[in-house]
Amino acid sequence: MAPIDPHSYTDSSHPLTKHVDLDLFLDFDTRVIYGTALLRLERQHSGELYLDTRDLSIEKVTNASGEPLQFCLEPPQEIKGTLLRIVLQNDSSVAVTFKTSPSASALQWLEPSQTAGKRLSYVYTQCQAIHARSIFPCQDTPASRITYSANINVPRDMRVVMSAAYIGRSEICAEESKCRFSSACNPNLRAIEKFTMKQPIPPYLFALAVGDIVHQDVGIRTRVYAEPPMIKAAAYEFANAEAILKQAEMLFGPYDWERFDLLILPPSFPYGGMENPRMVFLTPTLIVGDRSGVEVVAHELAHSWTGNLISNATANDFWLNEGFTTYAERRIIESLDGEEQVALHLALGWNGLQEDIERFKTRPEFTKLKTNQENVDPDEVYSQVPYEKGCFFLKRLEYAVGRPQFDIFLKKYIETFRFQSIDTETFLDFLNVQLPTINEKVNIDAWINGTGLPPDADLVKPKSDILESISNLTERFKAEKRIAESKANFGEGTDWFLYLEILEHEARNWQAKEWKIFLDSLPKKVEHKTLEDLENRFKLSTSCNWEIKVAFLTIAAYSGYEKCFPAIETCLLTVGRMLYLKPLYAGLLESTPEARNLALRIFTEAKSMYHPIAQGVIQTLLNKADPQNLV
Known part of the structure; x- marks a missing residue:
């Protein structure tokens, strides 16, 4: 019995969650989500089950038959949040009724004045790395991959998008239970939007946005979503998304997520993009009229293979997500724009990596690829190291064996670990089996466990x-x-x-x-x-x-x-x-x-x-x- 992730209470002896059914009622007046999460486990279990929460109020916990289950909330820890202990009695599912906090770390609630259209309020999520637990109780570790369904109850004039397939919309809240959370709720002014996610994803890829959102198709599998004042410019900026998707498939194999849609968020979104499957979130700072944001789109698309399809097991192995994705992004850009242009991207990455290595000179642990983040907030040590050092490590492997052989390795890697979460050691074992002489050509330990950059990094330093x-x-x-x-x-x-x-x-x-x-x-x-x-x-x-x-x-x-x-x-x-x-x-x-x-x-x-x-x-x-x- 031990935690499987330094950032999660999930215990190795407990069954993992395989599916979650969510019913969520969004109250924009109080900036609170009321909800029920029905967690379906991989097997029956008796005894304690540990779930991650952060600033959640728990109303009740029951089994699938509605019978109450014993539970308690431990005192919160600064990084992990609060442990929810539940006692199961040979159960394979558990239902938790809860309420979020107005200051939930994954949620940003915006007033109409903070949006582009100034008409409606807006809310969106950002769950990476460990913030899904502030929206619903879960085993908030990428080692636990879940499918989910969601019924989202919102004001009728708003629209919902999610990292899931859209099922449909009910304009009238027919079930009174859906509105029991708010005495001010008028069911006739609400709507329920329904979604399902059939591919298993880590909880950090759960994504939701609600507001004055419209869309425009830009391809067979690609659609751009934005607020009305931004939709025309956004559709122009990302008109080539379908072409980029086809190019990525040529490099990495079939796209497993059916759709590649893009949501342009309000300006407060904290990242350039977030790779939520089926619904990538993007910053509006990319909309400049010259389609120069292609590398961000290419990066989030590349995550569809490296990050979403194959995920790091813990934040200690974050480079498996971002190093692979940065490498894949630049392969896409090279195929679209040529070697000279990708050299510029590599040069910016190299410069950014040098800056972060200097930034962590007093904490060199975080210039390694395989890190130890016990008692460390992953947001605090977020940097370009896993992205750029990871990318240049893969470039070094490619340099050692040649691109044709490395491409064979890369496609087999993706095929072997589809819809799995793995650690660095699993990757290295696979690498040594597929490329048995690689350790004679590359000092892999210096790249993975060494600080800074090893001497042979100069072999892949960008030049043009x-x-x-x-x-x-x-x-x-x-x-x-x-x-x-x-x-x-x-x-x-x-x-x-x-x-x-x-x-x-x-x-x-x-x-x-x-x-x-x-x-x-x-x-x-x-x-x-x-x-x-x-x-x-x-x-x-x-x-x-x-x-x-x-x-x-x-x-x-x-x-x-x-x-x-x-x-x-x-x-x-x-x-x-x-x-x-x-x-x-x-x-x-x-x-x-x-x-x-x-x-x-x-x-x-x-x-x-x-x-x-x-x-x-x-x-x-x-x-x-x-x-x-x-x-």
């Missing part, structure tokens, strides 16, 4: 003519900037002025990736006159592309460049994507006292707009800042 050109411009920038700053020599006709002319000429055909690589390679702190010259010439802080804008504003934040403070504030008050929040807040907090106080003021104003996960991450940054510099 475009990257070489950007690198030369970056190095010359640093040299010319030093000379100009030392002599206060920025005017027309100077070497610095001539450099800007060269940069403008070289950058005339740059897209977002080239600009981001260039900006990310610059020093974090730059003299204000230098930033002023870059801004006057290239208008970087007002770019319509968020990647360019935030890369430049991050330098401005670290540099304490007050002329850009209004633009930084607008960004932080506009979006909740953590990819942008973290560097901007970190830059302000490591800058001048004025910048640090700005960060505190903005967070105080903006935090209600951020998803609870993002709130926690930024609050941690603020807590680590020197409180004497914050007034």
Whole structure:
């Protein structure tokens, strides 16, 4: 008897859940979900059953016949939440009636004013890594794969989408029991939307969104969902989703989820995308009018094979999800756009990996692929390491055996472990059987269990003519900037002025990736006159592309460049994507006292707009800042 996951109470001696029937009533006035979860177990069981919960109120627990079962809630733990102990009596199913908290960590409730259409309230979920337990009691570990059905009771003028197949809608709440949760409920003003998920998924892939949502088909298997003001632009931006899906199938085999639909969420969504099967969630920051968000779509699609079809057993093995998916994403991009373009993606990944290795220099455990996250919140140590080090490890394996042989291995891996959750050791055993000489060619232990990057990583370091050109411009920038700053020599006709002319000429055909690589390679702190010259010439802080804008504003934040403070504030008050929040807040907090106080003021104003996960991450940054510099 022992936990099977450092982040779950699920016990190895207990049966796992195979199916969950959910009845959920969403009360937007109180920001609460009332519900019943009927958990069907893999076998009959007598004795205790442990379920994960977080901030759930438990009304009652019964068996399938409605007979009460003994239960108790243990005192909560900071990371895992609260253990729900249930005593079964030779039962194979258990029903729990519960209520969520208004501050449930997986849910963000939005007022109409926080949405694009300003017409209806909105709510959406984000369950990865361990937040499904705040919506319904479950064995919240990816080792437990479940199918589910769901009846979602909502106000009639709202629409529901889920990571499941849509069954239908009942406009009138005919069963009074469905509305027993709220005395203010008028059944004639409610509707029930029904869904079913027949493929087994980890609980973190449970997904729900409710609001003023419409859709537009962009392919036979692909449909874009969004709020009405955004639907036209969203459909244009992701019009190639079906073509990307077909290309992925050519690389990785048949698509097992029937549909690949995309939901564009309100701006507070904390990630670029979330790979919920059948219904990928995406940030609206991808909608810029040039279809440049293809890599995010490719990444979430690739999860359909690596992550959703084959999942990591615990967060310790997270690289099995994200390393494989990042590798697969770049194979898709290479097939669509060519080697030069994928080199840019690899270069950004390489740079991001170096930054996170430096970030964890005092906690090098989290630069390993196989980590030990006992007593560690997975949201706290979320980084690019499992994504990028995992990707480059797979690139290293491919380099060692050649792409044709590695592709055979990859397809057999997907075929062998379909709809399973595995750990790193299972992967390595399979690798050694399929590629028996691989340990003679690659120091696998250094990649898996070593910190940072092993020496042979240079064999797969990205190279291309475009990257070489950007690198030369970056190095010359640093040299010319030093000379100009030392002599206060920025005017027309100077070497610095001539450099800007060269940069403008070289950058005339740059897209977002080239600009981001260039900006990310610059020093974090730059003299204000230098930033002023870059801004006057290239208008970087007002770019319509968020990647360019935030890369430049991050330098401005670290540099304490007050002329850009209004633009930084607008960004932080506009979006909740953590990819942008973290560097901007970190830059302000490591800058001048004025910048640090700005960060505190903005967070105080903006935090209600951020998803609870993002709130926690930024609050941690603020807590680590020197409180004497914050007034």
